[in-house]
Amino acid sequence: MKALSILLRSMCPVLAIASAFLFLTAGSCSSSNDNRPNLTDKYPNKWDIPIDYVSLRYDLGTFINNCMLYGSTYPAADIQELTTYNNLFSTAGTLNFYTLFVNTDRFTGVGPTVKFIFSVPDCKGPVSITYNSFDDKLCNENTIVNAPKITKTHIVDFSARTLKTSQNNIYIKWNKEYTVSGVGSYITIDRQGTVDYPSYMFTTGTKGGNQAAGRIVDGHLELVENTLSRDLVIGDYHPVIINDTPVVSDVLQQGVNMSGALNNDLNWDRPMIVELQTR
């Protein structure tokens, strides 16, 4: 076991180098098209991965304290909503990612997400398994069903996102990358699951539905595509401004590095939130 542990530790830098380099094989994959094989082709064998010892814990209380320490400007009502949500299932102040889905019905915000990205250091790209709603196998049996079968060392990025608050669409997300190696039913993971990320993990967006973020440029409204709901029907809309100074992550309120210097007079141009109304 000790030898295996040493071997895995020794593999980490190699994987890091490989993940930074192996995709540079220009001939085979320098393309903007998705030329990746599908999941079945790339990982012909699938299995269920037990993840009870990979729990991605997060200490929300410490996190919020750190945010306040760094001068956080997040509204108290949103913090309270996240705290209430967290308290539903926290154990000793920590949040376990696969319990995120439990009892979220009483909240009006957008639901949580748990994602697993499996990748090997090659140019074929990762494979994602995303859960957007309660999954019995995941939440109760701590098992990822139909995961790629790991026959050699993989990089697995576990990430989770809380629900969005109903007021300002704030959510916390956190992730951790692991080196996973396993044969048969035994999987070895190279580090503990507790994460300690600072305030960037506070993220904001829009409620979804017919709300989106956008900027007026030369008389036109440029929408921010990752705030636009897929449920919107194609057609013409009349935008009505809901909030022209929405709450954004503290990280986005820093000065901007440009031309070799940090310019504190320069800020990210935050978009406004609009409601798209049918004409």
Place this chain on the structure above:
Amino acid sequence: MKTSYFLFIFVLVIATISCSKSRETNEMMKPQTEDIVVNINNNSFLKNIHVTKVHGNIGKYENFFLDADATIGISSSRYYPLGEETVMAFYDPIDAPATKSAVKDDHAYEIQINGRNVFAPSTKAEDNSITSMFGKNVAFAIPGIIPTTKGGESNGVTLYAPEIVRISFPSISSEMNRYPLCYYKEFEVRWNADTANANGVIILIKWDGAMVFGEDYPDSYIYHSTCVSDTGIAVLSESMFDGIPDTAFCSMFVLRGDVENMELDDTNLRVLAETHDVLEFVLIRNVEYGLDSNQ
């Protein structure tokens, strides 16, 4: 008394007019959307993006892509700008078939780096013994292996292990600015130069779909890389950020090293010495001058 009364009325009128003007000014500054019509079509929605692109020639680093049954080397890395350097020697028989006896685990005991059997169980760890190898030539001796490309000794290869690389700009000084905002134009990177490193420095921009504003791109990845001279400064082309959206949470790898591939019978070995530093940052495409600024 009458004078005071008129004075009070006068002040009230002036204040009212002033407030009214102020409100008008605020209303005028507020963006107007009454005349705007926005068309939502299939191109309006979030699209997954997959880009892997090498910008220019990466020189000797191409050797890293040759197939190898095992990798032997020394590595120095830092995945957290305020964290400690991780330095180690490693021997990694990647997917080694059982028939290739040369890359069995126990073969590692015979490997010598600068004359030391670093993987032998009897070897005791010495503080900084691996760290001190950086910035110098390092001799790898693998009994029975004949170098195919170059090498100073008949049973091994000598590589130049560059000085441990550290990104100095964009700079991180505390947890508060751990994830700096970086504008995509005139993106300047600075690091500690190593004039003895002839292989240049690889700079890699990586994005895996994470966003700081709005929804993550669920299944996207973009890798842009380039090789630059090891002068300690580089201004990245805008094309190094092609496809990466505003407020994307990105990583920048700055890596330098040396690598040789060697053969023994039907076994391919890769020997390398590398050092890399990683900076996580938020890519910004839309900027404005703050209200306090005169610009």
